[in-house]
Amino acid sequence: MEKYNMIIVDSDERYIKNLMNYINKNYSNIFNTTCFTDYLYMEEYIKKQKKTEIILISLELFKDNISKLKDRFVIILTESLSEYDGHSCIKKYQSAEKICKDIIKKYEVDGKNIEDNKDTNVITFYSPIGGIGTSTLAISTAYSIGQMGKKVLYVNLENIQSTEIFLNNFPKSKYNLSDLIISIKNRSNNFSEILNSSINKYSDLEFYYFGVTDSILDIEELTYEDIKDLVENIQKVNLFDFVVFDLPSTLDTKYYSLFQKSNNVFISIGQDKRSNYKIDTLLTQLDNTENFLFIVNKLNNKKEQLFPRIVSINAKPVIQTINFYEDIEGIYDIDKCFEICSEFKEDIEQIANNVLDY
Known part of the structure; x- marks a missing residue:
């Protein structure tokens, strides 16, 4: 038994x-x-x-x-x-x-x-604001979910991926994300095999990720249908409790299927006029944003805090505000960030708990 x-x-x-x-x-x-x-x-x-x-x-x-x-x-x-x-x-x-x-x-x-009957929950991190720290939030949240004992897959879909700088232990698996993309594009029946051979396990956590793509063209050439199939196939193999997608700042219609399939879409926002303009523009372009949650990142309390107009008018949920922490500025290694700055670690854990409570 x-x-x-x-x-x-x-x-x-x-x-x-x-x-x-x-x-x-x-x-x-x-x-x-x-x-x-x-x-x-x-x-x-x-x-x-x-x-x-x-x-x-x-x-x-x-x-x-x-x-x-x-x-x-x-x-x-x-x-x-x-x-x-x-x-x-x-x-x-x-x-x-x-x-x-x-x-x-x-x-x-x-x-x-x-x-x-347990489904793989899909979580997406996105922001039209470059440099706001979306990748840091995405991979740190996935890492924190893994620390909480959940099996989580982190998928970086940036053209030039930054995964390697966040993890101090970066083993090489047999395949990488490029091989999985090829499997998707060919609509092959060996997706599960390629997936298992592509993922890396970080330390002793249930936190998994891919090696970076061989070429930036691999991401650029993904289509709406490719991403839709990628999400559905990851859910179908049912290996993970959560899959966390990290998107580039460029708004591309091919990612709309991912927005629709996500249990939550976390949008990182700033506090200045340029940031607010980009967020308002984004929200006017999308038909359905009911699953969107907002995170104010790198808040400077010495400066005026402005909220995007559409977020304020429609009472969109701002689920977390993360201060600018000078102690970890320029440090990308997650282990070190959590060790140096307990406040940042607690902020990320609150986001992770929000994911788990969904």
């Missing part, structure tokens, strides 16, 4: 200790078990944990926002309920043996459907 990672959350320390001891003694071949008596500690742990199939939690500690963890299977310990807020329940006060059997049965019936 497959082995499952399970978290038990209950404020009754004696109860949770006895249950965990029984599981470790009799079901260690089925469950890897971690327990908490505080919901917030569990929530912090689960953001960093690579994989947790089951959360067994007491009713009094259950929180509505736990349902945001779409790839987790939640079972609630109650005295008599069979279901609560759409989640399965089992009786708390029964034999530990019966509890274990109920957990296995419920997960085998209902829990695996959550894993099987």
Whole structure:
């Protein structure tokens, strides 16, 4: 039988200790078990944990926002309920043996459907403003999502790609993004094989990326249909929880399909008139911007902060404001940026949490 990672959350320390001891003694071949008596500690742990199939939690500690963890299977310990807020329940006060059997049965019936139906969320970072730091935001957010235990693929679609300067450990895979683009253009049936042979894994994180393209023409020659197929094929192989696309500042109609397919499109904006003009122009050119979220980047508090007119009038969501941090200006290595500037790291983690909470 497959082995499952399970978290038990209950404020009754004696109860949770006895249950965990029984599981470790009799079901260690089925469950890897971690327990908490505080919901917030569990929530912090689960953001960093690579994989947790089951959360067994007491009713009094259950929180509505736990349902945001779409790839987790939640079972609630109650005295008599069979279901609560759409989640399965089992009786708390029964034999530990019966509890274990109920957990296995419920997960085998209902829990695996959550894993099987899990979609790869598509996240896109874009800005018409060159030099505003969009690539830094995109790759840092993908990196942070990987630190939180989610499997994330970063895809840089700039003509001249900057991926190498952000990562201090850049191994070479058998193929790179150019090979994947060829597979897409040829509409070949070996996409999954090429994808697996093209991605690089960064350090011990679930953060994956491509080696840079062989030629800038590889990106330039992509069409609307190519990008549409690229996104759909990445989702179809279902290897990742998230795929983060990093677009060039040039607005090209071939990227419209990516805007449409994205769960969220993060638009980085500045605080000056030129920046505002470009953002307003962008928004007037697009028919549907409901999935657009805005990030003010490199904010200088000593200068006047101006917002794009259309963003202000339509109350578009500005989900994060990131200050200009002089300590990391000119430093691109993500590890070093996070180490030197904890404020920047926290800003990026808030964006990553926004992605996870979608």
